[in-house]
Amino acid sequence: MDLDALLRCVGTTSCVVTQLTSGMIIGMLLFLIASGVTLIFGVLNVINFAHGSLYMIGAYAAWTFYQLTGSYFVSALGAAVAVGVLGVLFERALMSKVYGSNVLMQLLVCYAVVLISDDLIKIIWGPVPLSMGMPPEFRLPPIRFMGGVIPPFYLFMILAAMAIGLLLWLVIVRTRFGSIVRAAAINGPMVSALGIRVNLYYAAVFGIGSALAGAAGALAAPVRSLTPGMGFSILIESFIVTVIGGMGSIVGAFVASIIIGLTRSFGSIGFPLFVDGVMFLIMALVLIFKPSGLFGRAHR
Amino acid sequence: MTSIESGRASRRRVLKGAGAMAAVGLVGAPAISKAQTGAIKIGVPTILSGRVAILGQTSVGGLKDVFDKFNAAGGINGRKIEMVVRDSKGAPQEAAKVTRDLINNDKCEIILDAEASSAAFAVQEVIREVGVLCIHSNSETSSLTADPKLHVPTAFRTARQGIHDAIGGGDYAAKIAKAKGLKKWATCSPDYAYGRSNTAEFMEYAKHFDGNIQVVEESWPKLFQPDYTEVVTKLLNAKADAMYSALWGGDLVAFIDQANLYGLFDKQASFMVNLGDYGVVDQVKQFPQGVYSGGRYNRVVPPTKENEEWYQNYVKTQKHKPTNWSWENAVAAEFIVEALKKTNGDTNGKKMAEAIKGMTLKSQFGTKGSVTMRAEDNTLVDYIIGYGVSLSKEPYVADFQSSAWEPIFELEKQWKKKQGYIS
Known part of the structure; x- marks a missing residue:
């Protein structure tokens, strides 16, 4: 514990700005992944334990598209779309078969997908870590703001994640597609009785959730080592976010991601050896005092 | 076979x-x-x-x-x-x-x-x-x-x-620290046996050779940690004159990529014992120039046929x-x-x-x-130990200085006594 250092940081504008943006960077990447997990759970009532693998595939797909096109924006978009399509195939071929099954069965299917995708990544891209490197358009000196330091790419990451989150919220809340999805989440058979092909909507939701993971992988690719199995550690944190925010709540995922991001960024100064402990402590407290999560409601 | x-x-x-x-x-x-x-x-x-x-x-x-x-x-x-x-x-x-x-x-x-x-x-x-x-x-x-x-x-x-690298590296680092006035040091090494012991030993011998050196910040990212953002910003906030890191392999690649975004290597002298290895230098896309790099393996060290x-x-x-x-x-x-x-x-x-x-x-x-x-x-x-200055292209290292083994043996013996390994 170094609470003096934390207090010194909180009393310094430059440190606060740097740590706040650092927390937002960590949080927004988590948000993209957790929002996919929470969306899929909220509508389909399944926990996609293979979501980290979709993030990993997104990062590798972005790396490949970048080698082919040289354009980071095309690569990021391509990765999100590719992983979205893969998600639809995954849902139709496997996950749809375990809807309504117990969690253990869903876990087994997802775990199999995790192992297979890790091995496929090894076969296709090799076991050695890959690095995309920073795209030339972002190779700029860091921005100075009130004495703090903000890398331009991280600013782009934060804004991109926020824009994607806002778009997702608008689609779910303001569009006919979103209305049907929300209705199907509450009572699928009734929506089906109205002549709507609910299965198509389920597949679309799974695809959107997967595309979010793919987009997160593409955003992470320039600054993280690409390795088989890279989705595992981020999956644990995204589950913590989902639980704190409330299973099925996109707003909850957003708020919880920021909480976790700031816990990690300020925690690394004040309690560096207990950051993970504090994250789990927050989750435990939420589970004790509001088991449905900060923004969740008791689920069917 | x-x-x-x-x-x-x-x-x-x-x-x-x-x-x-x-x-x-x-x-x-x-x-x-x-x-x-x-x-x-x-x-x-x-x-x-x-x-x-x-x-x-x-x-x-x-x-x-x-x-x-x-x-x-x-x-x-x-x-x-x-x-x-x-x-x-x-x-x-x-x-x-x-x-x-x-x-x-x-x-x-x-x-x-x-x-x-x-x-x-x-x-x-x-x-x-x-x-x-x-x-x-x-x-x-x-x-x-x-x-x-x-x-x-x-x-x-x-x-x-580790102790051999630490004595050789500590001697090298102390010479640079004295010449450039690097007094406040931060460390950033993986949180497991190697990272902890290697860093403690390196700093111990850097201080042994230059009594003005003091450690003002320590970061211990987990082994195979994917994101170093909070570690990098913590190092920035420490405003140290120099940093020592025992990160290695893919972890070091990710750390360098992320630290580059904050311009960390422009703000302080950096000593990285595991930087000078082809597994790292080939993967880092924006290789930092002028970092003090430990000798791992390099085709020109030693420059023999x-x-x-x-x-x-x-x-x-x-x-x-x-x-x-x-x-x-x-x-x-x-x-x-x-x-x-x-x-x-x-x-x-x-x-x-x-x-x-x-x-x-x-x-x-x-x-x-x-x-x-x-x-x-x-x-x-009697294997080759030393440090050099990193270059962004082949041969990736310049001014490599090989450590002499006699002082290493002498200080290693003292270290073993201190640890209670020998009497």
């Missing part, structure tokens, strides 16, 4: 392994000594998956050339060497299981432990039980061979040792560049081959250990053209 298999357990294999474990507990070493016919099987537990899969890949690359030459020359008494390589994923419990499996199920007579320190200690304990010859080729944590409580008579180390030939041959046969782990494993393989010649092919752990103890080998990786397996603690000495 290399087979590479995943360490993942099938039910049948788990049952077989469990049965064999029980059996070895009952009959112990005799079961091993009976197996001295056919190929000499050498078990290699290593990391073949995840962020540091390059460790396993380039370790095997270093071994293969030596064993291939031995086999091409006919082996010994008609017996050739066969490597059995297994993935432990760097996890201690998996490494211990894989090692037992290699000995009991695959009938390996020698273990070449190409694990990182996170798992090498677990392998050491298995070797203590079964008594086969083991060479730790990658673990650099000093206590593995320096601490008499951990000593296993049949276990040796050809990996460079033998080293260049070894590099060229490695690249030709393995289709990738060698790393620090490649030379460490090549040396381990050389010791095994020489010991087999001395024992006339007898792989008995005690006999092989007697042969290797104190052995000096002609080697291009040695300061004087040779390396020695020091008898008193079964660890390698």
Whole structure:
């Protein structure tokens, strides 16, 4: 514990700005992944334990598209779309078969997908870590703001994640597609009785959730080592976010991601050896005092 | 003659392994000594998956050339060497299981432990039980061979040792610190045995050689941590004059990529013991210039014909560049081959250990053209240690300064006394 250092940081504008943006960077990447997990759970009532693998595939797909096109924006978009399509195939071929099954069965299917995708990544891209490197358009000196330091790419990451989150919220809340999805989440058979092909909507939701993971992988690719199995550690944190925010709540995922991001960024100064402990402590407290999560409601 | 298999357990294999474990507990070493016919099987537990899969890949690359030459020359008494390589994923419990499996199920007579320190200690304990010859080729944590409580008579180390790097590196860093007035230091190293001990030892000797140095910030990211953002910003906020890091492999690549975004290397002098290795320099897209880089493996260090030939041959046969782990494993393989010649092919752990103890080998990786397996603690000495300044392109290092071994021996002895390892 170094609470003096934390207090010194909180009393310094430059440190606060740097740590706040650092927390937002960590949080927004988590948000993209957790929002996919929470969306899929909220509508389909399944926990996609293979979501980290979709993030990993997104990062590798972005790396490949970048080698082919040289354009980071095309690569990021391509990765999100590719992983979205893969998600639809995954849902139709496997996950749809375990809807309504117990969690253990869903876990087994997802775990199999995790192992297979890790091995496929090894076969296709090799076991050695890959690095995309920073795209030339972002190779700029860091921005100075009130004495703090903000890398331009991280600013782009934060804004991109926020824009994607806002778009997702608008689609779910303001569009006919979103209305049907929300209705199907509450009572699928009734929506089906109205002549709507609910299965198509389920597949679309799974695809959107997967595309979010793919987009997160593409955003992470320039600054993280690409390795088989890279989705595992981020999956644990995204589950913590989902639980704190409330299973099925996109707003909850957003708020919880920021909480976790700031816990990690300020925690690394004040309690560096207990950051993970504090994250789990927050989750435990939420589970004790509001088991449905900060923004969740008791689920069917 | 290399087979590479995943360490993942099938039910049948788990049952077989469990049965064999029980059996070895009952009959112990005799079961091993009976197996001295056919190929000499050498078990290699290593990391073949995840962020540091390059460790396993380039370790095997270093071994293969030596064993291939031995086999091409006919082996010994008609017996050739066969490597059995297994993935432990760097996890201690998996490494211990894989090692037992290699000995009991695959009938390996020698273990070449190409694990990182996170798992090498677990392998050491298995070797203590079964008594086969083991060479730790990658673990650099000093206590593995320096601490008499951990000593296993049949276990040796050809990996460079943290305390040696720390004394050599501390001396180098102190000279730079005095010349440039670098007083406030921060550290950033992985949070496990190697990272902790290596960093403590480096800073201890940097302070020993320059009393003005003080550590104002310490960061301990987890091994294989994906995101270093909070670590980088913490280092920035520390406003230190210099930083020391023992990060390595893919972790170091990710750290450099993320630190570059904040311009961290422009704000402070950086000393990175594991930077100067092809596995890192080839992966970092914006390689930082002017960082003080520890010597790991480089084709121009030493700038000899033998080293260049070894590099060229490695690249030709393995289709990738060698790393620090490649030379460490090549040396381990050389010791095994020489010991087999001395024992006339007898792989008995005690006999092989007697042969290797104190052995000096002609080697291009040695300061004087040779390396020695020091008898008193079964660890390698006289290999090339030093630091240079990083360059963003080939040869990636300039002004390499090799550390002298006499002062290292002297200070190492004092360090051992301080640790209570010797009286």
